[in-house]
Amino acid sequence: MKRNSSPGWTLLFSTCILVPAMELHGQEAVAEGQRSTRMGVYSREQWMRGRDIYAGMCAGCHPATTHTGPAFTVSWAGKKLSDLFGFIRERMPKNDPGSLSEQEYVDVMSYMLRLNGMPQGVEELPADSVALTRIRIDSSRVAPPAPVQR
Ligand code: HEC
Numbered sequence: 442m443k444r445n446s447s448p449g450w451t452l453l454f455s456t457c458i459l460v461p462a463m464e465l466h467g468q469e470a471v472a473e474g475q476r477s478t479r480m481g482v483y484s485r486e487q488w489m490r491g492r493d494i495y496a497g498m499c500a501g502c503h504p505a506t507t508h509t510g511p512a513f514t515v516s517w518a519g520k521k522l523s524d525l526f527g528f529i530r531e532r533m534p535k536n537d538p539g540s541l542s543e544q545e546y547v548d549v550m551s552y553m554l555r556l557n558g559m560p561q562g563v564e565e566l567p568a569d570s571v572a573l574t575r576i577r578i579d580s581s582r583v584a585p586p587a588p589v590q591r
Contacts, residue, residue, distance in 0.1 A: 476576045477579035478559040478576060479579045480562070482564070483566045487548055491552030494545050498545075498549070508557075514580045519578065519579075521574050521578070522577075522578060523571075525578065526546060526547065544568045550566065
Protein backbone atom coordinates (compact mmCIF):
# COMPACT_ATOMS: atom_id res chain seq x y z
CA MET A 442 0.00 0.00 0.00
CA LYS A 443 1.30 3.44 -0.85
CA ARG A 444 1.49 6.39 1.49
CA ASN A 445 2.95 9.82 0.97
CA SER A 446 5.26 10.04 3.94
CA SER A 447 8.12 7.69 4.64
CA PRO A 448 7.45 5.64 7.77
CA GLY A 449 11.13 4.76 8.12
CA TRP A 450 12.17 8.36 8.39
CA THR A 451 9.45 9.20 10.88
CA LEU A 452 10.44 6.23 12.99
CA LEU A 453 14.10 7.22 12.96
CA PHE A 454 13.21 10.77 13.84
CA SER A 455 10.97 9.83 16.75
CA THR A 456 13.48 7.32 18.04
CA CYS A 457 16.24 9.91 18.18
CA ILE A 458 14.20 12.77 19.55
CA LEU A 459 11.44 11.28 21.62
CA VAL A 460 13.01 8.29 23.32
CA PRO A 461 15.65 10.18 25.36
CA ALA A 462 13.07 12.81 26.26
CA MET A 463 10.58 10.19 27.40
CA GLU A 464 13.13 8.58 29.66
CA LEU A 465 13.60 11.90 31.39
CA HIS A 466 10.05 13.04 31.76
CA GLY A 467 7.82 10.03 31.31
CA GLN A 468 4.43 10.70 29.88
CA GLU A 469 4.81 14.47 29.71
CA ALA A 470 7.59 14.18 27.19
CA VAL A 471 5.58 15.26 24.20
CA ALA A 472 6.81 18.32 22.37
CA GLU A 473 5.27 21.58 23.47
CA GLY A 474 1.73 22.13 22.25
CA GLN A 475 1.54 18.46 21.38
CA ARG A 476 -0.70 15.87 22.92
CA SER A 477 -0.68 12.14 22.50
CA THR A 478 -3.35 9.51 22.16
CA ARG A 479 -2.42 8.31 25.67
CA MET A 480 -3.95 11.46 27.16
CA GLY A 481 -7.66 10.74 26.83
CA VAL A 482 -8.34 12.62 23.60
CA TYR A 483 -11.79 11.20 22.80
CA SER A 484 -14.95 10.69 24.83
CA ARG A 485 -17.12 7.71 25.58
CA GLU A 486 -20.08 9.08 23.61
CA GLN A 487 -17.79 9.57 20.63
CA TRP A 488 -16.35 6.07 20.45
CA MET A 489 -19.81 4.61 20.95
CA ARG A 490 -21.04 6.54 17.92
CA GLY A 491 -17.91 5.38 16.11
CA ARG A 492 -18.62 1.78 17.02
CA ASP A 493 -22.00 1.94 15.31
CA ILE A 494 -20.48 3.52 12.21
CA TYR A 495 -17.72 0.92 12.19
CA ALA A 496 -20.22 -1.93 12.45
CA GLY A 497 -22.26 -0.53 9.60
CA MET A 498 -19.59 0.78 7.23
CA CYS A 499 -16.28 -0.97 7.93
CA ALA A 500 -16.63 -4.33 9.63
CA GLY A 501 -18.08 -5.93 6.49
CA CYS A 502 -14.67 -5.74 4.81
CA HIS A 503 -12.11 -6.09 7.52
CA PRO A 504 -11.95 -7.42 11.02
CA ALA A 505 -10.56 -5.10 13.68
CA THR A 506 -7.31 -7.10 13.71
CA THR A 507 -6.24 -5.37 10.47
CA HIS A 508 -5.83 -2.14 12.41
CA THR A 509 -5.24 -3.07 16.01
CA GLY A 510 -2.24 -4.25 17.97
CA PRO A 511 1.01 -4.78 16.04
CA ALA A 512 -0.59 -3.98 12.67
CA PHE A 513 -1.67 -0.61 14.01
CA THR A 514 1.69 0.13 15.61
CA VAL A 515 3.62 -0.67 12.45
CA SER A 516 1.50 1.65 10.34
CA TRP A 517 0.71 4.48 12.69
CA ALA A 518 2.92 4.73 15.78
CA GLY A 519 4.61 8.13 15.92
CA LYS A 520 2.38 9.61 13.23
CA LYS A 521 -0.14 12.34 13.78
CA LEU A 522 -3.83 11.70 14.17
CA SER A 523 -4.33 13.93 11.14
CA ASP A 524 -2.46 11.31 9.06
CA LEU A 525 -4.81 8.54 10.14
CA PHE A 526 -7.80 10.85 9.70
CA GLY A 527 -6.61 11.75 6.19
CA PHE A 528 -6.11 8.11 5.29
CA ILE A 529 -9.54 6.89 6.28
CA ARG A 530 -11.23 10.00 4.93
CA GLU A 531 -9.59 9.71 1.52
CA ARG A 532 -9.40 5.93 1.17
CA MET A 533 -12.18 4.34 3.22
CA PRO A 534 -14.65 2.76 2.87
CA LYS A 535 -12.68 1.22 0.04
CA ASN A 536 -15.75 0.78 -2.15
CA ASP A 537 -16.94 4.37 -1.64
CA PRO A 538 -14.13 6.62 -0.33
CA GLY A 539 -15.13 9.93 1.20
CA SER A 540 -18.76 8.92 1.59
CA LEU A 541 -18.95 9.60 5.33
CA SER A 542 -19.19 13.05 6.92
CA GLU A 543 -16.10 14.50 8.60
CA GLN A 544 -17.82 13.97 11.93
CA GLU A 545 -18.43 10.31 11.14
CA TYR A 546 -14.79 9.83 10.15
CA VAL A 547 -13.49 11.34 13.35
CA ASP A 548 -15.97 9.31 15.39
CA VAL A 549 -14.92 6.08 13.72
CA MET A 550 -11.29 7.03 14.29
CA SER A 551 -11.98 7.46 18.01
CA TYR A 552 -13.34 3.91 18.00
CA MET A 553 -10.12 2.72 16.36
CA LEU A 554 -8.17 4.36 19.20
CA ARG A 555 -10.49 2.64 21.64
CA LEU A 556 -9.79 -0.72 20.00
CA ASN A 557 -6.08 -0.02 20.39
CA GLY A 558 -6.34 0.48 24.13
CA MET A 559 -6.00 4.28 24.12
CA PRO A 560 -7.78 5.76 27.15
CA GLN A 561 -10.99 7.74 26.83
CA GLY A 562 -11.30 11.25 28.23
CA VAL A 563 -14.02 13.84 28.53
CA GLU A 564 -13.51 15.90 25.40
CA GLU A 565 -14.29 14.76 21.89
CA LEU A 566 -11.76 14.61 19.12
CA PRO A 567 -12.52 17.48 16.76
CA ALA A 568 -13.32 16.87 13.10
CA ASP A 569 -10.55 19.32 12.26
CA SER A 570 -7.44 18.10 10.46
CA VAL A 571 -5.36 21.05 11.68
CA ALA A 572 -6.15 20.40 15.33
CA LEU A 573 -5.47 16.70 14.72
CA THR A 574 -1.91 17.48 13.58
CA ARG A 575 -1.16 18.30 17.21
CA ILE A 576 -1.98 14.84 18.52
CA ARG A 577 0.62 12.09 18.19
CA ILE A 578 -0.26 8.44 17.93
CA ASP A 579 1.55 6.86 20.86
CA SER A 580 1.24 3.11 21.10
CA SER A 581 4.42 2.59 23.10
CA ARG A 582 2.82 1.34 26.29
CA VAL A 583 -0.48 0.20 25.00
CA ALA A 584 -2.27 -2.59 26.82
CA PRO A 585 -3.57 -5.43 24.67
CA PRO A 586 -6.47 -4.19 22.56
CA ALA A 587 -9.84 -4.02 24.26
CA PRO A 588 -12.13 -6.87 23.23
CA VAL A 589 -13.99 -5.94 20.09
CA GLN A 590 -17.27 -4.38 21.13
CA ARG A 591 -20.19 -4.76 18.82
C1 HEC B 1 -15.05 -2.51 0.54
C2 HEC B 1 -14.15 -2.97 1.56
C3 HEC B 1 -13.71 -2.01 2.67
C4 HEC B 1 -14.51 -1.24 3.47
C5 HEC B 1 -16.03 -1.10 3.46
C6 HEC B 1 -13.61 -0.57 4.39
N1 HEC B 1 -12.32 -0.94 4.15
FE1 HEC B 1 -10.67 -0.28 5.18
N2 HEC B 1 -9.46 -1.37 3.96
C7 HEC B 1 -9.90 -2.16 2.89
C8 HEC B 1 -8.74 -2.70 2.19
C9 HEC B 1 -8.77 -3.63 0.97
C10 HEC B 1 -7.60 -2.18 2.88
C11 HEC B 1 -6.12 -2.44 2.53
C12 HEC B 1 -5.43 -1.17 2.10
C13 HEC B 1 -5.91 -0.61 0.77
O1 HEC B 1 -6.15 -1.39 -0.15
O2 HEC B 1 -6.08 0.62 0.68
C14 HEC B 1 -8.09 -1.36 3.97
C15 HEC B 1 -7.28 -0.70 4.86
C16 HEC B 1 -7.72 0.06 5.92
C17 HEC B 1 -6.88 0.70 6.88
C18 HEC B 1 -5.37 0.68 6.89
C19 HEC B 1 -4.85 -0.42 7.76
C20 HEC B 1 -3.48 -0.02 8.25
O3 HEC B 1 -3.42 0.54 9.34
O4 HEC B 1 -2.49 -0.24 7.55
C21 HEC B 1 -7.68 1.36 7.76
C22 HEC B 1 -7.24 2.18 8.96
C23 HEC B 1 -9.03 1.13 7.34
N3 HEC B 1 -9.03 0.33 6.22
C24 HEC B 1 -10.14 1.66 7.98
C25 HEC B 1 -11.43 1.52 7.50
C26 HEC B 1 -12.58 2.18 8.10
C27 HEC B 1 -12.52 3.08 9.30
C28 HEC B 1 -13.67 1.82 7.36
C29 HEC B 1 -15.10 2.27 7.54
C30 HEC B 1 -15.34 3.67 7.44
C31 HEC B 1 -13.20 0.92 6.31
N4 HEC B 1 -11.85 0.76 6.44
C32 HEC B 1 -14.03 0.32 5.38
C33 HEC B 1 -11.21 -2.43 2.56
C34 HEC B 1 -12.33 -1.82 3.10
